[in-house]
Structure formats: structure tokens, C-alpha cells
Amino acid sequence: MFSRSITLLDGGAEAYPRMLAAIDSASRHVHLEVYAFEREGVGSRFISALTRAAARGVEVKVIVDGWGSIGESRALASTLRAAGIRVRIHNPLTSVFLGRFWRNHRKLLLVDDSVAFLGGINIGDHYATVEGRPGWADLALELRGELCAQLGARLTAGASMLVAGPVRILLSGFGGGRRLRKRYLAALKQAKHEVVLAHAYFLPDVGFVHALKRAARRGVQVHLLLAGRSDVPFARAATMRLYRTLLRGGVHIHEWTATTLHAKAAVVDGERLLVGSFNLDPLSLVNLETLVEVEDADVAAQATHWVRRHMSGARPVLLEDCARSGLQRWLLDVVGLAVARLSERIATFIGSRRMRRRG
Template structure:
């Protein structure tokens, strides 16, 4: 964790007025380096409402700047509500609650650890900042120093979208409505509710099954089910170039082992695999045929099927091309995984299969258990 004193100042971007527009404006943001200044500026300009929903909220560094901005907004009469996950923000939730409530803001800690005793194990994994129902920030970025570059050290590789237009008004109406599907112009926004993230998974499958030329996915925690793996293999075998940008190092213990057990099967089907090692990969995004973008908090793993998640689908070639360039840049500087690497010694392969399979099965069974508890 970098101290706040060591952080470079975040430039304050000049943002357009927060008014509702008839068309949808979409801006791609590369990690916290680009997202945080614009998010803080939006909070500073809020006049009516700020809703921040995030899995991990760090107390220090850039997190302290967000707390200051939220406190200032609440004290000038803006309705401020912050929702953090009880597990993801365990170190900061008490401080956030005390500080923000003292300023007049509302704070909710979603499923604190004590809820485990009642079987409420699912998480709020969303990342949403909505200001005045006129500008929204959605993607995979939490509030923490690791998401922004520090000098020559790159931040975690992640993406967010800044949205303006009627989709923001719709989001403001559906924040607490459970599962929702919103559409305005080229933007579709999906919120998973108590029914889980199966609808979000179907959006990925539909895009992959409809691909004609190329599919590029960047996913931090890649533990897809057998049906999803088959969809990728079918696409590759019918001539679609399928490329995966995966984590060469992960913040989750054994997650990479669970992913690596799929490498040989995918490579044999013609899927291209690249591992990002310059920093932690945290993105959850895909570009299909250079025209359609999928990005959000939704991971291709069992837990995202039961957690609260978001997914934005953008049918806008300009934005898809920008993300395509981001993916190309990261792929070009990643390690290309080849089939020969999968020819480990029998002992190495056995250990990888055992560990990877154990992690994958645990995630699947835990997600299934949570899903059953949610339906009661």
C-alpha cells in the first residue's frame, strides 16, 4: 500500500456539465490512472445525488481522496450513498461508515462477515459510480492505489467506461430493483440480482456464438464452465480467431493453476493464449469482430454467477476499436503460451491438474451452495 504522501497529484479533468443528453456519450478509461480523476471531478460537481457501489474500498491513498470528496458532497446537501462489500472492504468498512455517516451520507456494508453465520455468503462485486443520474462509471476498477500507475510501475490492468445520457437515468431508477436489463442507443447495461449472473453469461455466449472473424477476451479470473469452453473451441474451429489475455500473476491464490489446467484443451482447438505479467490483470472485457464490446465487473468464473455484478454491452465500433487497441497493446507485451509448454513431466502435469481441478471444483460447489441459499 502506498502512503498518501507518496501519491502523485491526480489532475482534475475538465468535465462537461452533468446534464442529461438525448444521445449516449461513451468514454473508455484505462485503469485508475484515467478513471479516478474523472470520478473525483464528477463527485465534486454533484448537485443532487451520488451513488457509489464498490467491492473493495481502500482506506488510505486514493481512497482517502474519495472519502474527502464524498464528505464534501454530503455536507453541501448532496444525497450520498455508498455501498461496499463486507468482505472486499473489510479493512475500511468501519472507518467509512463512521466518517461518512457523520457527514450525513448513507453507508451500507453488504453482507458483513457476521452474515456468514446466517448463510449469506454471496458478495456485492459491482463497481458503479452514478452522479446526478447523468454520468456513470462502470467496469472492473475498485478504489485502491494498485489500480493507478506509480511512476514507471504500471497499475493493475483494468478498464472502465464513463457513460452519459439516458442510460444513466435508467440506471438511477433500477439501482435497487434487482436483476435489470437497460438499453439506450448502442449501450445495454445488465445488473444481476438475486437470480445470479446467468443472464450476463448468456450475453458472452451470444456474442461468441455470433462471431464471424475475431474474439478477444481479457479476464482476470478465468474459470469458465464446460459449456463456455465448448463455445470458445467451436468458434476457433469454425475459423474465428479466438485470443485470450489471462493473468500471468494473480492476487488470488491458486487461481492461475485452475486456469492453466484448461490451456492444453484450448490450444489444441486453435485458441491463442497470452499471459499478462507486467502487473496484475484485473480486466473483465471482450471485443467481438471489432464491433461489440463487453466490459464490467462480471468474471467468467462460478462465483460471478451468484454475486451481484454488472455488465455493459456496447454495439459501437469506435469504442470497440479503442478497447481492441488496448487489448492488442497488452497482448503484444504478454507472454505467448504455446502447446509445447503443456508437455510437462507427468508429475508436474498431475500436480497442476490436481490443484487446478480442486480449486475449480471448490469454486463451483461453493457457488452452487450460495445459489441454493439465495433461492430460499
């Protein structure tokens, strides 16, 4: 019954047409919250759809992140405001001078409190198939029903957990994403047979790494689909420094190189799906994020198929692959450790600034 109200979407190729159709069908309000919004290409189609909605009297609100949409936000805001659309740039770069460093990393579209799209997909041609070039590997969920009305009521209410049937939506608030991390840890602890995890920016803390290894030690098949190439400089080096520890702990690693991996998803025992904007890295602990947890075998099976299909085209990483020469290994570990420590320190600094402002 619930599966009919939950649709798993494979990247921008599947998500964008349905998102645009939802905006075109809006009769009351549209809320779009996105980290990165490019004005050209597919972005121009969203601008047109939002403008048409506002022209027919729909209340339209758009929130973009000042860092994620750097170079685009001013012109985008000007265009949308001219069409009667409410626009907010979350913490523009000038806010750094006021001590506001945290980002709005959500990717969320809510239309008429009846249909919602949540996941890892920003608005830009990277995520779409253009001239035969496949888009970045990513996932989103389309949700319909009671939960959408709950979401509409809680969008500005800070940290929230919304529940309807087998679906939970978690919104991180001022306190950051630690509650979202706990949902991942709880799912790992309860895993009995298999965990398949696809994450673009995989820089977990020591506790999370131990949780993966504990699951593997008790016989759970743990498979990680990670980025073989990244849009973030040195991010892969930071992840690779964990490979030896994970492989020795019985965790299987696969690197996706055909396109850029941007997904943030996990499936546990073929029954529970976690997907959203939340990365397993320090910065997601202090950003505004979303996480959707679905306990539905049909939807989980679709997500498992998606991850396995990408794993079949990915490069398996073996322990001997980590046996580089002394200098190579030293350089990789030094760079990786530096990136990891820098990320942790930035997150700690941002978190402390937020708590001071809250106090």
C-alpha cells in the same frame, strides 16, 4: 453520435480523476457501489470528495462489500456516516452466520443520474499509477445521457437490462449472473472474424469452453489475454488446467505478467464490446454484478487496441509449454481441479441458499 457519450477508461489512472471530478460537480445525488474500498492513498481522495459533496447538500450513498472491504469497512463507514453520508456494508462477515454468503461485486458510480462509471476498477492504490509503478491492468466505461437516468431508477430493482441506442447495461439481481453469461455466449455464437478477450479470473464452465472452441473451429480468431500472475491464491493453477484443451481447439492464449491483470472484457469482430465487473468464473454467477454491452465501432476499436497492446507485451502460451514432466503436470492438474471444483461447490451452495431465502 453515441461515441461521444461513451468513454473507455484505461485503469485507475484515467478513471479516478474523472470519477473525482464527477463527484465534485454533483448537485443532487451520488451513488457509489464498490467491492473493495481502501481508505488510504487514492481512497482518501474519494472520502474527501464524497464528504465535500455531502457538506454542500448532495445526497450521497455508498455501498461496500463486507468481504471485499474486509478490515476497512467499519472504519470507512464510521468516517462517512460522520459526514452525513448513507453507508451500507453488503453482507458483513457476521452475515455468514445468517446464511448470507453472496457478495456485491459491482463497481459502479452514478452522479446526478447524468454520468455513470462501470467496469472492473475498485478504489485503491493497486489500480493507480503510484511513484512510477503502473497500476493493475483494468478497464471501465464512462457513460452519459438517457441510460444514466434509467440506471438510477433500477439500482435497487433486482435483475435489469437497460437499453439506450447501442448500449445495454445488465445488472444481475437475486438470481445471479447467468443472464450475463448468456450475453457472452450469444456474442461468441455470432462472432464471424475475431474475438479478443481479457479476463483476470478465467474459470469458465465446460459449455463456455466449448463455445470458444466452436468459434475457433469455424475460422474465428480467438485470442485470450489471461493473468500470468494473480492476487488470488491458486487461481492461475485452476486456469492453466484448461490451456491444453483450449490450445488444441485453436484458441490463442497470452499471459500478462507486467502487472496484475484485473480486466473483465471482450471485443467481438471489432464491433461489440462487453465489459464490467462480471468474471467468467462460478462465483460471478451468484454475486451481484454488472455488464455493459456496447455496439459501437469506435469504442470497440479502442478496446481492441487496449487488449492488443497488452497482448504485444504478454507471453504467448504454446502447446509445448504445457508439456511438463509427469509429476509437474499431475500436481498442476490436481491443484487446478481442486480449486475449480471448490469454486463450483461454493457457488452452488451460495445459489441454493439464495433461492431458499427467496422462496
